[in-house]
Structure formats: C-alpha cells, structure tokens
Amino acid sequence: MANRKRDFRRKTARTLVNRHDMVFHGALNIIGFARPRTVNGLLDAGWASFLGILPLRAANAGRKVAGLDPKYPSQDCSQCGRRQKVKIGHAYVCASCGNDGHRDVNAAPS
Numbered sequence: 001m002a003n004r005k006r007d008f009r010r011k012t013a014r015t016l017v018n019r020h021d022m023v024f025h026g027a028l029n030i031i032g033f034a035r036p037r038t039v040n041g042l043l044d045a046g047w048a049s050f051l052g053i054l055p056l057r058a059a060n061a062g063r064k065v066a067g068l069d070p071k072y073p074s075q076d077c078s079q080c081g082r083r084q085k086v087k088i089g090h091a092y093v094c095a096s097c098g099n100d101g102h103r104d105v106n107a108a109p110s
C-alpha cells in the first residue's frame with residue numbers, strides 16, 4: 001500500500017510538471033490541519049511527501065513550483081487588492097473597482 005501511494009504521488013507530480021510550466025499550491029500548514037477525524041485522511045494522503053517531490057520533479061524538467069499564502073486568496077481583489085468576504089459559490093464582485101468573475105478565478109495567481 002505504501003508503494004502504491006508513493007507511486008501515485010510521483011506520477012501525479014510528473015503529470016503536473018509535464019502539463020504546466022508553473023504549478024501553484026497553497027502553502028498549507030499540514031500539521032495545522034491535525035485535528036481528530038480529519039488528520040488520518042489528510043496525512044494519509046501524503047501531502048508533505050507530495051510537496052517534497054513536486055519541486056524536485058519541476059526542477060528536473062525546468063519548471064517552477066510556488067506555494068501561495070493561504071490567507072485571504074479568495075477575498076482579495078486581483079485587480080485592486082481590496083479585501084472583502086465572498087460566499088462560496090458566489091461570483092466575486094469588487095465593491096471598489098468593479099472587478100467581477102468567478103471566486104476561484106479571482107483567487108488564482110496571474
């Protein structure tokens with residue numbers, strides 16, 4: 001089972017690196033998620049291991065990997081930087097500059 005998981009992480013990292021010039025991920029505090037009932041599934045997924053493999057695969061292929069600050073990415077306007085709360089499933093419409101679109105698109109790095 002451990003070999004299958006390790007193989008999955010390596011293949012997933014390889015697939016991401018082959019398909020994209022740059023890969024962004026949330027700079028997650030994996031241990032910070034350690035709470036009863038969720039820790040087993042999260043740690044079992046091997047996120048820390050995966051995030052260790054991904055930069056190595058990217059460097060070998062000449063690609064880049066960057067961790068993004070997980071604080072407020074979906075609340076900060078990508079155009080003017082204004083912070084406002086947006087409910088999940090709602091479009092992002094900035095009250096300051098009028099920037100509008102999907103909440104996740106607004107949060108994505110440009």
Ligand SMILES: [Zn+2]
Nearest residue numbers: 077080094097
């Ligand atoms: Zn704005």
